[in-house]
Amino acid sequence: MKSLKYLVLLAVAALVGCGGGGGSSSSSTGTNPVTYDIQGTWSGTYNISGGTANPVTAEIAQRGYGFFYDNTGVVYVLPTLDGGPVLSGTLTAYAPAGYTFQNGQTMEQFSVTGSVSNTTISGTFSGNGETGSFSLTTTTAFSGTPSIIAGQWQGYYAGTSSSAVDITMNADGSFSGSDAFGCTITGTMTQIQSANLFQVTADSSGNGCAGPLSGLAFESTSDYFNLFGGASGTYYYVGVSNTSNAFVAEFLAQ
Numbered sequence: 001m002k003s004l005k006y007l008v009l010l011a012v013a014a015l016v017g018c019g020g021g022g023g024s025s026s027s028s029t030g031t032n033p034v035t036y037d038i039q040g041t042w043s044g045t046y047n048i049s050g051g052t053a054n055p056v057t058a059e060i061a062q063r064g065y066g067f068f069y070d071n072t073g074v075v076y077v078l079p080t081l082d083g084g085p086v087l088s089g090t091l092t093a094y095a096p097a098g099y100t101f102q103n104g105q106t107m108e109q110f111s112v113t114g115s116v117s118n119t120t121i122s123g124t125f126s127g128n129g130e131t132g133s134f135s136l137t138t139t140t141a142f143s144g145t146p147s148i149i150a151g152q153w154q155g156y157y158a159g160t161s162s163s164a165v166d167i168t169m170n171a172d173g174s175f176s177g178s179d180a181f182g183c184t185i186t187g188t189m190t191q192i193q194s195a196n197l198f199q200v201t202a203d204s205s206g207n208g209c210a211g212p213l214s215g216l217a218f219e220s221t222s223d224y225f226n227l228f229g230g231a232s233g234t235y236y237y238v239g240v241s242n243t244s245n246a247f248v249a250e251f252l253a254q
Contacts, residue, residue, distance in 0.1 A: 035084055035085055040195060042139060044068070056134070067246075069248045073247070073248055090109055092108070093110070097165075107243075110130070111126055141220045141237075146194075146218075148198070152168055155251035158250060175188070183206040187203060197218055198219075198236075215238070216238075216240075220234075235252055
């Protein structure tokens, strides 16, 4: 793997991990009844040790998998959010696809505490000699009726515009393709009820590839990472992880 030269080692924000393939296992509120509806897309910022606020995008499924990530492709997993008001557990940070942190690792873990409501999620985290904080608010990523568009999806891993990942999406949500690292990508996407949120399972197979992963996707009309020069069209943002790897990819449906 290439070393990640410009990534602060502990640039840590969060994937809101739940039943999917993320790297955290703690629960936010245990057996408390659901209080807040947190399912959907979110946006916000995080910072390390009081430094510059970095923008992030988040996807969260109620009592399920979720994540947020920055524009360098660093992915973060939080404890499962079940709708209760308290966030507490393990925060896991993953280096972008094909890269490592400065210590040669692809994953780091931290303790996180925070609060949850219908419109905001915030927290602080610490570990490995670093501290940080983050804040998320709800956002609407797509105003139409979400769906899976069959056809060719051209994509890139977030933060690495030269690292392509292209797939063929079928009408039933199954897909297959390959990426610039020589990995074969297969999997499925399934819409969660009528929300702009899709459950994703994937397998990245081949020498040095990530293996089975799971996560979420959402639909948008915006080129958030400017990987396609702001071209008009239908975009999908996919974030998946397992216990040692994660990636976020931006796709433009052709």
